[in-house]
Amino acid sequence: MATEMATETRKTGxxxxxxxxxxxxxxxFYETKEDLLDIxxxxxxxxxxxxESFQWAVAEPLTIEEAKYALKGAVPDLDRYLADxxxxxxxxxxxxLQGGTFDLxxxxxxxxxxxxxxxxxxxxxxxxxxxxxxxxxxxxxxFYEYEKRLNDVVANQRLAVxxxxxxxxxxxDEVMDVVRTHQFAVVKRHGNWDVIETAGHKQAKAxxxxxxxxxxxxxxxxxxxxxxxxxxxxxxxxxLARVARVTTLGxxxxxxxxxxxxxxAAVVSSANAGLRWLAKQPADIEKARQSLxxxxxxxxxxxxxxxxxxxxxxxxxxxxVWLNLSETVRETIALTGMQAEQTGVSLETQLxxxxxxxxxxxxxxxxxxxxxxxxxxxxxxxxxNGPRRLLVSSAKDESNRVLLTVRDSGTGLDPANLExxxxxxxxxxxxxxxxxxxxxxxxxxxxxxxxxATPNKPxxxxxxxxxPVGENVQREATLVCSQAS
Numbered sequence: 322m323a324t325e326m327a328t329e330t331r332k333t334g335x336x337x338x339x340x341x342x343x344x345x346x347x348x349x350f351y352e353t354k355e356d357l358l359d360i361x362x363x364x365x366x367x368x369x370x371x372x373e374s375f376q377w378a379v380a381e382p383l384t385i386e387e388a389k390y391a392l393k394g395a396v397p398d399l400d401r402y403l404a405d406x407x408x409x410x411x412x413x414x415x416x417x418l419q420g421g422t423f424d425l426x427x428x429x430x431x432x433x434x435x436x437x438x439x440x441x442x443x444x445x446x447x448x449x450x451x452x453x454x455x456x457x458x459x460x461x462x463x464f465y466e467y468e469k470r471l472n473d474v475v476a477n478q479r480l481a482v483x484x485x486x487x488x489x490x491x492x493x494d495e496v497m498d499v500v501r502t503h504q505f506a507v508v509k510r511h512g513n514w515d516v517i518e519t520a521g522h523k524q525a526k527a528x529x530x531x532x533x534x535x536x537x538x539x540x541x542x543x544x545x546x547x548x549x550x551x552x553x554x555x556x557x558x559x560x561l562a563r564v565a566r567v568t569t570l571g572x573x574x575x576x577x578x579x580x581x582x583x584x585x586a587a588v589v590s591s592a593n594a595g596l597r598w599l600a601k602q603p604a605d606i607e608k609a610r611q612s613l614x615x616x617x618x619x620x621x622x623x624x625x626x627x628x629x630x631x632x633x634x635x636x637x638x639x640x641x642v643w644l645n646l647s648e649t650v651r652e653t654i655a656l657t658g659m660q661a662e663q664t665g666v667s668l669e670t671q672l673x674x675x676x677x678x679x680x681x682x683x684x685x686x687x688x689x690x691x692x693x694x695x696x697x698x699x700x701x702x703x704x705x706n707g708p709r710r711l712l713v714s715s716a717k718d719e720s721n722r723v724l725l726t727v728r729d730s731g732t733g734l735d736p737a738n739l740e741x742x743x744x745x746x747x748x749x750x751x752x753x754x755x756x757x758x759x760x761x762x763x764x765x766x767x768x769x770x771x772x773x774a775t776p777n778k779p780x781x782x783x784x785x786x787x788x789p790v791g792e793n794v795q796r797e798a799t800l801v802c803s804q805a806s
Contacts, residue, residue, distance in 0.1 A: 331448075332371060334363030336363075337516055344481070345504060346472050346475050346481075349486065349508075350486050350487075350499075350507070351486070351488065358383070365396075365448075369407060374435070375407065376409050380414070417451070429471055432447065445479065446481070468498075472502070505517060598612060642681075646715050653687045656691065657691070660698055664709070666698050666711050671714035677717065682768075686764070688764065693761065694711070696757065701781075703731070704731065710730045713726070713727050717790075725785065728777055731781045734774060765786045768789075
């Protein structure tokens with residue numbers, strides 16, 4: 322707290338002084354009334370503008386009315402500040418000489434009491450100025466002790482005190498006493514205001530500078546640590562996503578084998594047919610050529626399936642491209658046909674071909690679609706009766722985003738746990754890890770989209786996600802990232 326107080330600065334309004342930290346105790350030597358107002362008016366204005374309470378103990382040659390008149394020119398709404406007691410002006414004698422005597426404990430304690438009241442009313446702190454024109458030789462020793470003590474009183478408090486001394490009333494000894502008991506003095510030299518700093522004040526400023534530099538260095542180091550941690554987190558998330566993909570592919574082994582075996586069986590059949598056409602006398606070259614075309618076609622089908630599986634399994638950096646969501650869904654569904662068939666699930670699609678393009682990583686998007694479809698198939702495989710219908714549809718929603726819906730007639734969702742299903746390690750599967758939906762949501766949100774779930778009617782679940790299109794992509798992705806931070 323003390324370090325924060327020392328480094329929190331306030332505007333003094335005095336050009337030659339600049340900003341000051343709370344706990345500042347300084348003085349002004351003046352010769353004329355104009356010199357006094359030249360410093361005190363901007364000092365007071367800066368305090369009011371900084372939502373501070375201002376206490377002004379006025380003494381001759383200045384009167385309270387003259388001070389108000391001068392301040393009114395700099396602060397047009399002064400009446401409001403006076404009405405709510407943001408600024409209080411009082412004769413210096415009433416402030417310092419209650420009962421005709423000076424009591425240093427009473428005066429010093431009075432500023433702390435005013436700070437407590439001001440803080441309770443919501444002010445940032447208290448700014449004080451008091452003139453010493455009333456001071457007589459008999460009170461000088463006590464006042465000197467008061468000024469020394471004031472340094473301790475204002476330290477680590479939201480107080481700032483400017484004491485004003487008429488030069489005409491100060492001899493050489495008095496000037497030395499005043500400078501010694503304040504952090505610095507403001508004086509006029511050759512017609513211009515100047516600051517005379519004590520050795521203690523210079524040392525304090527150097528310490529504040531050191532603290533600020535140390536703080537800046539810590540910020541730099543912390544920023545570097547956070548960047549490294551952020552990079553490590555991204556790498557961990559990417560590896561977790563890959564592990565989740567491989568786990569899902571493991572569940573699809575039979576289906577993938579079926580998708581590869583079908584075109585391979587067709588390749589063997591077409592190749593045998595080609596051999597038979599060539600063995601005829603004379604050889605039927607046209608029929609043989611058609612058989613070879615079928616071999617090439619079905620080989621490419623098998624190669625495409627293997628390629629998709631390899632892409633999903635391999636460790637690769639994020640690579641966003643412009644995608645058609647409906648085409649991406651079709652590519653993904655090709656890996657799940659056998660599993661749907663084996664579990665008696667009727668897998669239907671309602672895919673809009675002319676949906677707007679999205680800026681996304683194909684592999685990560687296929688991972689999300691694959692996970693949602695497999696979850697739906699597994700939810701329906703546990704049913705003992707009733708239809709097992711899975712509908713995957715794409716559309717453009719009312720907010721000009723692409724929408725994908727995976728709707729099943731499975732066991733359904735508990736409305737009380739709709740958000741829990743996206744939590745890490747939460748699962749309703751006997752052998753589930755509870756990471757699939759967590760990874761899916763993180764992928765969709767990283768693309769600037771949203772993934773959510775609702776119950777289906779009369780039974781089952783509906784999983785939906787939206788993704789921004791066109792010019793909305795960067796804006797929505799940035800918004801999602803800022804909200805997550």
